[in-house]
Amino acid sequence: MLKVINVTKEFHGNVVISNINLEVRDNDKVAIIGLHNSGKTVLMEILSGEIKPTQGKVLLDGKKVNNRKIAYAPQIPKFVPTMKVKEIMKYVTDNYDPFLDELGLDKEKRIRDLSLDEKKRLSIALSLPFSPKYLLFDDLSSISNITKDFIRKFNGAIILAHHNLKEVWDLIDKVVIISRGRITFNENKEELLYKIVKYVDEKGEHEIWEKTKEDYAEKILKERGVKFDVLGVTPDEVFLYFYARA
Ligand SMILES: Nc1ncnc2c1ncn2[C@@H]1O[C@H](COP(=O)(O)OP(=O)(O)OP(=O)(O)O)[C@@H](O)[C@H]1O
Incomplete structure (x- = not known):
């Protein structure tokens, strides 16, 4: 080792x-x-x-x-x-x-x-x-x-x-x-293989990306009536967005 x-x-x-x-x-x-x-x-x-x-x-x-x-x-x-x-x-x-x-x-x-x-x-x-x-x-x-x-x-x-x-x-x-x-x-x-849920916050100011393995985030957003997209994100984009930002 x-x-x-x-x-x-x-x-x-x-x-x-x-x-x-x-x-x-x-x-x-x-x-x-x-x-x-x-x-x-x-x-x-x-x-x-x-x-x-x-x-x-x-x-x-x-x-x-x-x-x-x-x-x-x-x-x-x-x-x-x-x-x-x-x-x-x-x-x-x-x-x-x-x-x-x-x-x-x-x-x-x-x-x-x-x-x-x-x-x-x-x-x-x-x-x-x-x-x-x-x-x-x-x-x-x-x-x-x-x-x-x-x-x-x-x-x-x-x-x-x-x-x-x-x-x-x-x-x-x-x-x-x-x-x-x-x-x-x-x-x-x-x-690194999860889905990305993208939506805009309540004030309409910020775009939020959340990672989700189950359908939990989607379920909550649906209940709150928030419009969201599920992105098919490749591992490389995941790495850039969540782990390698300056
Ligand atoms: N011999 C050295 N003397 C001074 N600074 C150095 C030396 N070697 C590396 N560094 C600094 O260490 C930091 C990391 O450099 P490194 O070469 O490890 O990056 P890297 O991730 O391999 O980059 P790249 O993808 O461009 O190859 C950089 O800021 C670089 O300038």
């Missing part, structure tokens, strides 16, 4: 993530969802052991994070542009072919000729010789089907940081929403 305990990160006195507590079990499939600048990357860097929190700690099976058990694709992986894929893989193993095949990478290609998606796959390939139990992926914008298939088949926990819940919905079971560096939602994804 990956356990995040009271984690806060500051840069030059600026708190960018605050008092985060989170548990990810060995087979959890989790999306960390948030708007631009909400703290997703900082949290992923802390989870992967790339950077240290200012306060709090992260434990993997009760011990300090061991990078080799975590496969981490950063938002923008950095490699020397003139090097070949195989030269980079040689830093971790001479027997790199099966790992490159698994991730659909060409060993002869130079870094400068790789797409961002391929560079992310190379980041992952570097940890495969160590049989990682956790796969962390920061930002799934324009990822290929090869990468998606790899994530689907990965035998372990996955944590995907992304800004658009709809785009990762099929890959995950749990959703953690982060807003201004704080967790505002942490549940199974089904908990």
